[in-house]
Amino acid sequence: MTRSVIIPLVLLLNSAYAQTKSLLKPGDTLQYIPLSHKPSWISIQSGEANLGIALFMDGKKLKEQDDSRGTKSVERFYFTPEKGRKYELKIWAKSYIEKSRPAEVSITESKNTSVLDGQFSPDQFVEDLRTFRSIREKANSGLYVYRTRKEIDSIYRQAETEAGNSKNIFDFYKVIANVTGFEGSCHNYTDLPNHASYYLTQKPEYLPITLKNVDGRLLQDSKDVAIPLGAEILSVNGVPAREMISRFSKYYFSDGYSMPYKETTGFERGMLDKFYIEFGTHKKYVITYQWNGNIKEISLPGTSWENFKKLQDSRHSLHFDQKLLSEKYSFTKEGEGIYRLSLRGFDFATGKEDPAYKKFSVFLDQMMDTLEREKIQNLIIDLRGNTGGTGALYEKVFSFFTPRPFRDSQYAYTLFNEVPLEEKLVITPLFLSNGVNDKHGLNAYLKQLYPKEVQGKYYWTDDKNPSIMPDTRTFKGQLYLFVDQRVASAASHLASLIKSYTNAIVIGKETVGGYYEHNGHLPLVYELPNTGIQTGFSIVHVIQDAQNLPDQKRGHGIIPHIKVQQSDQEFLDQTDVYLKTVSELRKQKQ
Template identity: 25%
Template sequence: MKRDSITILILLFFGLTVHAQAGKNPVPLKLDRATADLTLKQGEEVSFSFLLKKDVYYSITVEQKGIDVTIGLKDQRGKTLQEVDSPNGRFGSEKIVFSPDSTANFILTVKPLADTANAKAGNYSVIVQSPPKKLKPLQYKALEQDFNILKNAFIETHVGLWYNTYTQFDSLCQVQKRKLKNKMTALDFYKLVAPIVTYTKEGHSAIQPSEETTNYIRQNGRYFPFLVKIFDKKVYILNDLDNYKTRGMQISKINGTSIESIMEQFLRIEPADGYNTTSKYHWIETAFSKYYLRFFEQQPATFNLELIHPKTNEKISYSHIPALNFKQYGKFVSKETKAIPNYSYKESAQLKIDTLNSIATLVVNTFSTSDYTNGRKGFKEFLAKSFQNIADYKIQHLIIDIRKNEGGEQGMEDHLMSYLVDREYQKYQYAEIPSFTYSFLDYTEYRDKKSAEDFEKELRGEFYRSNDGRYIELPGKYKGDTPQVNRFKGDVYILISGLSFSGGSEFAALAKNYTKARFIGEETGGGYYGNTSGYFIRYTLPNSKLTGRIPIIKFVVEKKETGIPFGRGIMPDDEVQPKIEEFLSGYDTEMEFVKKLIKNK
């Protein structure tokens, strides 16, 4: 039975102690003061109220301490504005970032995730944070501790030691460590360690600024008001802005800094598999304004641009272009991306059949099970129906488009492969983890003893320690699907790009090894020889509060004699890339190239 809430507010040191009970009356919260640990049981729902001011960006965090919760933000009328349940499980943070359009009271709801695997009861804490007015300086010893924790975690997990020797990796770390200075901010520290994460040459590795930095930037940062696209290492603008005719123009300088210098910096901090760069350029495109703010100017009032017309090489200059705040930038991106053809995908997968030319085009934009109705089962049903239609129409040519497929869940690529092969195949030479236990878990989502034990148990369920001391996957753990009866027997063409990553790139590698498919586009972002992914250890450094993740399963693909250099992705048989005017018009250069190949066959 639900009871009315009883609220007792007692300020103790830096914390706010709140005794919250499930009920209809919200518990009032003061901003920037964390509650003590509160208890929540299955079937309960607790709500909190607080006043938020117009156009201020607040960070609302519920720290899970033994129970998996769902949180929601509502306005005074009870309308749900946001609802969040991240895949953190029973430990870690659930976060909402919100900036109201008017000053008002808002309600936060906290309730247990309705799942039989969830705990019957557990603790949590709540804090609603205002953005900081400035970034606080950190002491050298604190920065040094964070640096050492990160470096040692990479070495312990062997991340960075597939493409580098220990001496090479340690040498870069020493160079960066000498740059540490007393009273650096967390943003300064992020800039210093980001190149180390990139140097691991593992595209699944990541590091992000602290929450303090992110909150500060949301409130105070000013953004470059343009979307960009990169072709052949040249950076082009995708939109006009008010009276500035910039669409399709090539960038030469931003506020006096050459685009070459800007891109050199961005390439140093964008991780990728091995020696690949195609993925870097694609990811930099979407993060361009964010990266410029982090690494060059946090609060520019305006931008001065020097541009080049791509056809005439005419130099064009614009001055005093207003910068955008975070809210303006979000609205700008939402509007402009809708106006650009094929900027992002709308459907997870689709099939088109051209009976006149006997061509089927199968687009698979993701292997994420959450993007398909009924998850993995739904994806397999889509494939079964698609290939049945292909068989019914006696299609001779199959185009598979994975240019936007950045991966997803393990094994999804095998479901697609099962329609292209006539026999079972060996997927990996091996899959390996560094260990079952790790010394730095106190700074991760597994800092709690129970969660650390569960993580170790999960790893032991998939790997074993072999006679040579390595931790190898159990026999049969990562195995391809049985070939389908109605497999496709005609010509196969696969469109690839730098965004073909992780499982998407792995599918391309398998198709390269076990089919006669022809590849068109650009080098895949994911490595041909494998990647490190699967399980991730997500960390938070104790002083700077930088966050990130370390992948720990090293998947080594069963390779054939392909001539692909180590550390590179799957190379296209036909390298095809659109010109900027083709991209802006919506003309699909790679797809039309394939159709001409088929027509002239």
């Protein structure tokens, strides 16, 4: 049960408007009343826990924030109080190192904030890298799936040299992100303890445009800036577009050797932080671009971080994605004799006992009613943007399309059933939400699912991996499957089954999730002792129930039968080229 604790002591300082310290116990929520009546920065920090914060005005929540994920991290925001309003800040521990319990919390209100110091010694970086490798070797069942021991040894030798030469936490993060991606799992995770913007300059030195990778071309994605919307960016400060795409890709991770996700995602999710880790901030940006067949060059001053964030939040391509991802699932008519089942995520239910699962089952039954009543012979299954979630949801979907029984996997295993290196284990929100507060609860869970060892591997029990029968009603018409580079985990698992065992014509881009296998089911997160960088991965290696296909090489995502590309005009018009492709295919059949 959560208990609220009001912070009793406030100390006024010359360097700050106010500062206080308090002890936060597991399950407690601290309540803090800001003292300043003028605009100020509020910084909340703990050395023992990752903090979540929420700001309330007159009892109504204004914002909730968890920008920094490390337990040695800080949360900060700019507070602009309105006269006559009552404000309250609530603070709680979202995660903590397994050996930690009560956490000391420091709260400071000040006129300005300083850039965080990311300086460590070369010895500390090397020690963290060696700890990182030890964690992977003891706990990560996916470490040697796509890479040989010789290849892993080689990249770590290179990484140790680079770690020893690192001058700051950004340099080291580049090294460790590269090693993380080399393994080949879309569930891998390695990130800084604090949001990258906290380490960056507070001067106006940020890129004054936004970028979008459209089929290997960087297009200008902002309206009302000095470069036309949709212009192809050829270089920024002398760095060619192809090099930017390649260097930016190392911060994003995919199953096996799949590249589309790695090369596009940074321009959608990482422009506020990882772009500047890799390319730095600059007072001036010299940009070469192509527009209407002409190559031009322009020099633009850097902009403030706040202005760049506004550009990102209002970028041209975002509207299409927001519309596409507005509902978790939907069923719509797309023309005469064709419907579309859109599935944007499988994270809306926790399992078969969840009311949301039962509601979804009713939705699918109603879909089948419509398809049968109208004698529909064409159906699109649209998985674009679906990053996965609960396995029971994708299994329910596939039961309406399969002619045969199927299982979640042929087999699945982990390397342990007692968590190793528990002193560096992070007790994450996922654990806490399921009542797991320490290693003992996690070990009990692991022993239940993976009880027996066979030659150093602990296999998933058969009763947790039952044979699933087709529904009494299955669709027997023509399927079209839409996939893009974001399709992962449970969604890519579904896509592999649909491609493997139905007549679906797969349209789109190679998925980030693997066709034959992946690491999934249960993620663990560890924290490195010196830098506080967190690294995580899913510990269970899953061999999927998919058959060998000639166009599906091991180590890749679901390969589409028809790849789609967007022209410059289609980018400007935000044309749905997937639906356009289906329309053209159906015309060819007529």
